[in-house]
Amino acid sequence: MTLRLFRTFTLQVIHKRFYNQSPVRVRFAPSPTGQLHLGGLRTALYNYLFARQNGGSFILRIEDTDQLRVEVGAMEKLQEDLLWSGIIPDEGPMTGGPKGPYVQSKRLDLYREQIEKLLENGSAYYCFCSERRLEMLRKEAMKAGEVPKYDNRCRHLEKEVIASKLSRQDPHCIRFKLTDKPKPFHDLVYGDVSISQGEGDPVVIKSDGFPTYHFANVVDDHFMEISHVLRGIEWQISTPKHLEMYQAFGWTPPQFGHLPLILNADGTKLSKRQGDIKVESFRKDGIFPLALLNYITYAGGGFRRTEGFQDVCHTYANLIKQFDISKINTSSSKLHHDKxxxxxxxxxxxxxxxxxxxxxxxxxxQDMVLEAFPDRRNDGSLQLDDHHMITILEWARDRITKLTDLISKDLAFLWVAPRLSKAIEDPEILASLRTLYTELQNWERSNFERHQLNDYLKKFANDNGLKFPAFMKSLRTVLSGLQHGPSVAEMMEILGKDKTLDRLKHCHSH
Incomplete structure (x- = not known):
């Protein structure tokens, strides 16, 4: 665990210890149907920040009721990505908690128990319509230029007919009765919102016995005592339906807030098909967790922006302190890769x-270098000592944007001593390299700086009657085995005195 991640974890423990009586409870509830992407990460982060700011609890719940779309290992990968991001749940599948289980497929008994209440009070009903009939309804609506919707036919079945069909074990689902005129609701981000249902009665329990998202979502949020729901704008249209379910149960609903879309720089929607919006792709590309979190908060609003806010990579503590739900943009936000x-x-x-x-x-x-050069793991040519690593990191501070830049082809010489297939053929250049080796031994390490080295190499070539370009080409080959890359003097500065001398000495043995 990194020091920053440890500090974040400590901060969470402090919040829980002193504010564990707080009523604020929020959740992030992804489906394990793919990898975590930037939109999901933004939703998780804003819930996490809201919980931390209010001394509340952040819950991770896995919504896997759509069993046909569940991907093996996706749940574990989601949790791994959240932990990497520093978003650590207080309750969830890994950590447990008092309101578990935190995976919906393990809560089926609760859903069966609760649907009986809606059936008893007349808010839900059995539907025996076949897929063939539903498909016919869809085609007729499309032909008439209308939005396909269920015609609520089974809502009006007689009790005797229902009992007979159930006794014959006819295939069926359970639907929830929607009202004709849903009530407006207050959105924490968008203010007062009115949405027309425009649909038939929705399925709440599928024919396989599993609940739909809408039903399980409401039941779980109630029994997990969720106080605030912050989720993507695509779910805003479903909120009136959810509120009617709360009313049918006689439960107090949580407060809802919906987060606007995050768009690509060109204004197009983020898509799961884009491999480069997955959290894993950023991890593999050398992006740090806090940099990624600052990236999505910069795009999405929701913060009290002080002077210079946009020019600082904020810590978790700063993001928690500055988060303000009232500042979340209601318009879509664009991501900018350069940021x-x-x-x-x-x-x-x-x-x-x-x-x-x-x-x-x-x-x-070190791990990145080993992964980048697997064929050199065991031949002793990789230079992985701590001192060398630290020297390179300090040199790279203002020259790179991510650690993976250091294992690019042009910088391979940093880690791999070149394999010289044959000795330098020009006897004059070979002799000059030996002389160079001898002279550099007397240099102070503190003077091994590119500007001084560049001036020295020019004078050395002139004093020894060498053509400077040819001499530099041979020296570059000895130091890196590359034809291109940083200047020779800069290579020598990066490698340092000892590594430079090692490579010059090595060329003598060929």
């Missing part, structure tokens, strides 16, 4: 400023 790179560069600099983080960064970079 992510800016935040990541700031976060790298922040991490390097704290020496307690150096060990973490060194281990992370």
């Amino acid at each position: 992510l790179m800016e935040f990541n560069k700031l976060e790298l600099s922040n991490l390097l400023d704290d020496t307690n983080n150096m060990g973490f960064l060194v281990r992370k970079l």
